Amino acid sequence: MEKEKSMAEITRKMKADSFRMASLSEEVRNRILRAVKETLLENREEIFTENRKDLEQAKSDNLPDPVIKRLKFDEHKLASVAEGIDQLIGLSDPLNRKLMDRELDEGLRLVRTTCPIGVIGIIFESRPDALVQISTLCIKSGNCVVLKGGSETRNTNRILYELISRAAIENGAPEGCMHQAQAHSEIDELLNCYGSVDLIIPRGSNSFVQYIMNHTKIPVMGHADGICHIYVDKDADVDMAVKIITDAKIQYTAACNAAETLLVNRQIAKEALPKIAKDLRAHNVLLRGTKEVSELIECQEMKEEEFRTEYLDLIISVKLVDDVDEAIAHINRYGSHHTDAIITNDHETAERFLRLVDSAGCYVNCSTRFSDGFRYGFGAEVGISTSKLHARGPVGLEGLTTYKYLLYGSGQTVGEYADGQKQFHFKDL
Amino acid sequence: MEKEKSMAEITRKMKADSFRMASLSEEVRNRILRAVKETLLENREEIFTENRKDLEQAKSDNLPDPVIKRLKFDEHKLASVAEGIDQLIGLSDPLNRKLMDRELDEGLRLVRTTCPIGVIGIIFESRPDALVQISTLCIKSGNCVVLKGGSETRNTNRILYELISRAAIENGAPEGCMHQAQAHSEIDELLNCYGSVDLIIPRGSNSFVQYIMNHTKIPVMGHADGICHIYVDKDADVDMAVKIITDAKIQYTAACNAAETLLVNRQIAKEALPKIAKDLRAHNVLLRGTKEVSELIECQEMKEEEFRTEYLDLIISVKLVDDVDEAIAHINRYGSHHTDAIITNDHETAERFLRLVDSAGCYVNCSTRFSDGFRYGFGAEVGISTSKLHARGPVGLEGLTTYKYLLYGSGQTVGEYADGQKQFHFKDL
Numbered sequence: 001m002e003k004e005k006s007m008a009e010i011t012r013k014m015k016a017d018s019f020r021m022a023s024l025s026e027e028v029r030n031r032i033l034r035a036v037k038e039t040l041l042e043n044r045e046e047i048f049t050e051n052r053k054d055l056e057q058a059k060s061d062n063l064p065d066p067v068i069k070r071l072k073f074d075e076h077k078l079a080s081v082a083e084g085i086d087q088l089i090g091l092s093d094p095l096n097r098k099l100m101d102r103e104l105d106e107g108l109r110l111v112r113t114t115c116p117i118g119v120i121g122i123i124f125e126s127r128p129d130a131l132v133q134i135s136t137l138c139i140k141s142g143n144c145v146v147l148k149g150g151s152e153t154r155n156t157n158r159i160l161y162e163l164i165s166r167a168a169i170e171n172g173a174p175e176g177c178m179h180q181a182q183a184h185s186e187i188d189e190l191l192n193c194y195g196s197v198d199l200i201i202p203r204g205s206n207s208f209v210q211y212i213m214n215h216t217k218i219p220v221m222g223h224a225d226g227i228c229h230i231y232v233d234k235d236a237d238v239d240m241a242v243k244i245i246t247d248a249k250i251q252y253t254a255a256c257n258a259a260e261t262l263l264v265n266r267q268i269a270k271e272a273l274p275k276i277a278k279d280l281r282a283h284n285v286l287l288r289g290t291k292e293v294s295e296l297i298e299c300q301e302m303k304e305e306e307f308r309t310e311y312l313d314l315i316i317s318v319k320l321v322d323d324v325d326e327a328i329a330h331i332n333r334y335g336s337h338h339t340d341a342i343i344t345n346d347h348e349t350a351e352r353f354l355r356l357v358d359s360a361g362c363y364v365n366c367s368t369r370f371s372d373g374f375r376y377g378f379g380a381e382v383g384i385s386t387s388k389l390h391a392r393g394p395v396g397l398e399g400l401t402t403y404k405y406l407l408y409g410s411g412q413t414v415g416e417y418a419d420g421q422k423q424f425h426f427k428d429l
Numbered sequence: 430m431e432k433e434k435s436m437a438e439i440t441r442k443m444k445a446d447s448f449r450m451a452s453l454s455e456e457v458r459n460r461i462l463r464a465v466k467e468t469l470l471e472n473r474e475e476i477f478t479e480n481r482k483d484l485e486q487a488k489s490d491n492l493p494d495p496v497i498k499r500l501k502f503d504e505h506k507l508a509s510v511a512e513g514i515d516q517l518i519g520l521s522d523p524l525n526r527k528l529m530d531r532e533l534d535e536g537l538r539l540v541r542t543t544c545p546i547g548v549i550g551i552i553f554e555s556r557p558d559a560l561v562q563i564s565t566l567c568i569k570s571g572n573c574v575v576l577k578g579g580s581e582t583r584n585t586n587r588i589l590y591e592l593i594s595r596a597a598i599e600n601g602a603p604e605g606c607m608h609q610a611q612a613h614s615e616i617d618e619l620l621n622c623y624g625s626v627d628l629i630i631p632r633g634s635n636s637f638v639q640y641i642m643n644h645t646k647i648p649v650m651g652h653a654d655g656i657c658h659i660y661v662d663k664d665a666d667v668d669m670a671v672k673i674i675t676d677a678k679i680q681y682t683a684a685c686n687a688a689e690t691l692l693v694n695r696q697i698a699k700e701a702l703p704k705i706a707k708d709l710r711a712h713n714v715l716l717r718g719t720k721e722v723s724e725l726i727e728c729q730e731m732k733e734e735e736f737r738t739e740y741l742d743l744i745i746s747v748k749l750v751d752d753v754d755e756a757i758a759h760i761n762r763y764g765s766h767h768t769d770a771i772i773t774n775d776h777e778t779a780e781r782f783l784r785l786v787d788s789a790g791c792y793v794n795c796s797t798r799f800s801d802g803f804r805y806g807f808g809a810e811v812g813i814s815t816s817k818l819h820a821r822g823p824v825g826l827e828g829l830t831t832y833k834y835l836l837y838g839s840g841q842t843v844g845e846y847a848d849g850q851k852q853f854h855f856k857d858l
Contacts (some may be wrong), residue, residue: 009493011681013607014634016758016761019761019785020785022784022785022787023784023785030767043660045764063523091854101805102805104799104804104805104806107633108795108799110805110806117818118787118817127514127742140731147656167758182809188595188631198817199817199818213646214646217642219648219816219818221818237840240840243840243842244840244842245840246647246842247842247843247844248842248843250466250841251842251844251847252843327854328448328667329445332445332448338535352452354453354835355447355452356451356452357549358447358448359833360833360834361833361834361836362833362834362835362836363835363836363837363838364538364836364837364838365837365838365839365840365841366836366837366838366839366840366841366842367838367841367842367843369842369843370533370537370836370841371834371840372501372845373852375533375843375846376531376533376539376834377531377533377539377853388547388627388831389546389628389648389650389818389819389831390818390819392831392832392833392834393833393834402817402818402819402821403787404788404789404790404791404821404822405790405791405800405822406783406790406792406793407788407790407791407792407793407795407799407820408779408792408794408795409792409793409794409795409796409799410794410795410801411666411669411673411794411795412673412678412794412796413673413676413680413795413796413798414676414681414796414798414799414804415676415680417804418680424804424806
C-alpha cells in the first residue's frame with residue numbers, strides 16, 4: 001500500500017506521527033529495542049537467505065571483493081548487531097534531560113529539556129548492518145526515519161526493515177515511525193519534503209553529498225570530503241611519526257578520516273622524510289610532493305592547488321613548512337575541517353595547533369583514524385559532521401536530539417514586568 | 430580603504446583573522462569590552478550629534494512616531510547599553526569549556542571543548558543599541574562579525590561601529606574582527622560568501638528572512654514568522670486566561686512572540702469567550718473567528734486557511750476545539766514552532782501540551798511574550814531561532830559557540846585496536 005503513496009504524502013503522515021513517537025516513554029523505546037533484537041535473532045535464517053540473494057547478484061555483477069565482503073550479513077554480523085542493540089538499551093535516555101532549570105521569578109520557572117528532532121531522512125551505503133544501527137539509534141532518540149540504503153543490499157535491507165518496523169509498531173510506536181525508500185528516484189522526492197522532514201543525513205561519496213547539499217532546503221548534516229592532515233613538528237619523535245602516518249594512510253584507505261596530506265617542518269625534514277617515505281613505500285603508498293620535497297625524497301612532483309585532493313587511495317601529498325603557524329594556515333585553507341593531527345613533544349606547540357586548527361577533530365600524537373563514534377565511546381554513530389552548527393564530529397544519540405524551553409507560570413503577563421510592578425530574580429535551581 | 434574592497438575579499442580576510450580572534454584569552458576579550466564601554470561613554474556627545482542627524486532625516490522623511498522613538502540614542506539608552514556591557518563582562522566565559530573529558534585508553538584522552546563559530550553575518554533592524562549588543566556578544570564569544578544595520582540609523586551606526594572596532598583592535602583583536610556593511614546591495618554580496626562566512630543571522634520581517642533563507646548556501650539561524658497560539662483548556666482559570674491573552678496580544682503587537690491565534694475548548698467557550706472578547710475589544714483588538722465562534726461572540730468570520738496569518742497588529746484569530754489533542758494538532762500544523770501557551774489548572778493536560786507541541790517555547794499559564802533572551806536571563810540575545818538544529822529559542826552567548834574534539838595521544842594507531850593488541854576502556858574523567 002505504501003508504495004502507491006508519494007514521498008510527500010508518506011513524510012506528511014510521519015510528521016503527524018512524529019509527535020506521538022516523541023512522547024513514547026523510555027520504557028517503551030527500550031522495549032521496542034529488545035523486541036527488535038529478538039525478532040532479528042529469531043528470523044536469522046530468513047535474513048541469511050535474503051542476504052545470499054544479494055551476494056549472488058553482486059557476484060554475477062562482478063562487484064569487487066571488498067564490496068562483496070561488506071554486503072555479507074552472517075552469524076558474526078548478526079551477533080555484533082545484537083550486541084550493539086544491547087549497548088544502546090543500556091545507554092541513558094537522551095530525551096527529557098533537563099539542560100537548564102531556572103526560576104525567573106516566584107511561580108515562573110523555565111526548563112530547557114531535550115526532545116527528538118522529528119523526521120530524519122538517512123541515505124546510507126551498502127552495509128546491511130548500517131540499516132540496523134541507524135534505525136535503532138532513531139528509535140532510542142524518539143525520531144521517525146526515512147531509510148534509503150544501497151541497491152546492492154536491496155533484499156537484505158527489505159527483510160531487516162520489515163522485521164524492525166513490525167517489532168516497533170507492535171510494541172507501541174506509531175505507524176509512521178519509519179519508512180524504507182527503495183527506488184533511487186525517491187531520493188530527489190525526499191529532498192523536496194521541506195516542512196515535513198527536519199534533517200537529511202547523507203553518507204557516501206563527496207560528489208553525492210555535495211549533490212544532496214545543493215538540492216534541498218532541508219538542513220543537511222554530514223561531511224562531503226575528508227582531507228585530513230598530519231603535521232610533523234620540529235620537536236616530533238620521528239619513529240612515532242612514521243608509525244602514526246603509515247596507520248593514518250593505510251589502515252583503511254577509503255575512510256574519510258584517512259590522512260591525505262603530510263606537512264613536515266623544514267628543520268626536521270632531512271632526518272624524518274626519508275624514514276617516513278621508506279615505511280609508506282613498503283606499504284605501496286605513492287608519494288607526491290612539491291619541488292622542494294622531491295629534492296629530499298623520490299616522489300611525483302605536484303602543484304599547490306592539488307593539495308585540495310582527497311585520494312581515498314594509496315597516495316599521499318607532502319609539503320614542507322616553516323613552523324606550526326604555516327601548517328595551521330595550510331590546514332585551515334586546504335583542509336575540509338574534518339580531522340587533523342600534529343606530531344610533537346612540545347606542549348605549547350601542540351596547544352597552539354589544537355586551539356587554532358578549525359576542524360571537528362584536532363589530535364596530538366595519534367592517528368586521524370580515531371575519528372569515529374565507536375572509538376569515541378558513543379556506542380554507534382549516524383555519521384560524522386563537519387558542520388559547525390548543531391553536532392560536530394561523530395554524531396551519536398545526542399546529535400539526534402534538540403531541545404525546547406518549557407515555561408511554567410501562574411498567570412504572569414509581560415506587562416507587569418515592563419511597567420516595573422514585578423522584577424525577575426533569575427535563580428538557577 | 431575598506432570600501433574599495435569587495436565583500437568576498439573582506440570576509441576572506443576575516444576568515445583568516447578568525448583563528449586569531451578565536452584564540453584571544455578571556456582576559457583580553459573582557460579588556461576589549463571594558464574599552465568599548467569607556468569609549469562609548471567618553472564620546473557620548475559625538476554619538477548624540479550623529480544620532481540627531483538620523484532623527485532629523487527620519488522626521489523629514491515622515492517616518493511614524495514609534496519608529497523615530499526606536500531610533501533615538503540618548504543618555505538613557507547609553508546608560509542601558511553600558512550596563513549591558515558590564516553584565517556581559519560578568520558572564521562566565523563561553524569558550525574553552527570542557528563539555529566532555531574521557532580517557533579512551535591509557536595515554537589517549539578525548540576532550541570536547543567549546544570554541545567560536547568563526548565569521549558571522551548579522552542583518553538587523555533600525556535600533557542603534559542593537560549594533561552595540563550584537564558586536565559585544567560577538568567579542569565575548571570570540572567571533573568575527575559583519576554588521577548590516579538599518580539605513581535609518583546610518584549615522585549613529587557609523588560612529589558606534591568606528592568607536593567599537595577601534596577599541597577592539599587597539600586592545601588586541603585582529604584587524605578583521607568586524608566590518609560594517611553600509612549599502613543594501615552588500616547583503617546579496619554577503620549571501621554569496623559561502624566558505625568564508627559560517628552563519629547568517631537575519632532579523633526583520635517574514636518576507637525578508639524568507640528571502641535570506643532562499644538565497645544563500647550559508648546556514649541561516651533565526652525565524653521567519655511568529656504565529657503564536659494560546660489554548661484555553663476546559664480546566665482554565667478564566668480570569669487568568671483573560672489577563673494573559675490580552676497581554677500576549679497587546680503588550681507589543683509588532684513582536685514575533687505576540688499571540689495571533691486563540692484556541693478555546695468547546696466546554697468552556699460559552700463562559701470564557703465573551704469575557705475574553707470584552708477585554709480584547711476594550712484594548713481595540715479586532716476579533717476574527719470561525720462560523721461557530723461568530724455564534725458565541727460578535728466577530729469577523731474567517732476561513733480555516735487564514736489561521737496561518739501573522740497579523741502583527743491588533744487582530745486575533747479564534748477557533749474552538751474539542752480537547753488538548755485537537756489544539757496540539759492545530760498548533761503543530763498551522764503554527765510557526767515559535768512559542769505557544771496553554772491555560773489550564775490540570776497538571777496532566779499541561780504536561781501533554783508541553784511534550785507534544787513542537788515549538789521552541791511551550792508555556793503553561795503565562796504570556797507568550799516571555800520568549801526573549803533578556804527575560805530568560807541570558808543577558809542579551811542575537812535573535813530567536815525556530816530551527817531545531819544548533820540553537821533553538823532565544824540565542825545568547827552559548828548559541829554563538831560550537832565545539833571541537835581534541836584527542837591527546839602518545840603514539841596510538843588504529844591498527845593496534847583493530848587487530849586486538851589494545852582495547853579501549855572509556856573512562857570519563
